Amino acid sequence: MFAARRNISGGSPYEPKLGYSRAVVQGDWCFVAGTTGADPVSKTFPESVLDQARNTLATIRGVLEAQGFALSDVVRANYIITDPAYMEAIVPALSETFGEIRPAATMIVAGLVNPAMKIEIEVTAFRG
Secondary structure, three states: OOOOEEEEOOOOOHHHHHOOOOEEEEOOEEEEEEEEOOOOOOOOOOOOHHHHHHHHHHHHHHHHHHOOOOHHHEEEEEEEEOOOOHHHHHHHHHHHHHOOOOOEEEEEEOOOOOOOOOEEEEEEEEOO
16 A cells, blocks of 8 residues: 655745645655745845755755654755855755765756756655
8 A cells, every 4th residue: 555645835836837846745755846045034045055055954844844754864865056166155054954864965066047046955855
């Protein structure tokens, strides 16, 4: 018997338009969609890539915890940054969050859909 799939909405108007969910939970797995670093109150992007990374990781933590997962359940992380120089700048946020967890990870340099976005992170968590 397979566990029911649950699509988790973050409330973004883009979810139904673009056909995606903030996260998908299937059994003991949680797949969190690419998440960017807008300030949760102002909905604007801080100038600092480190601040954006911290906002992104806080959003991801909230999504995971709301579904009964923890950051320690993260087994895979994909980081997308828009400038290779940002790698060193985000080290504090990544080591604070994943330093002991050490998920399998990939870092990619690519453009994002909004020039104010400097980082996007997606994770996969498993609690089995």
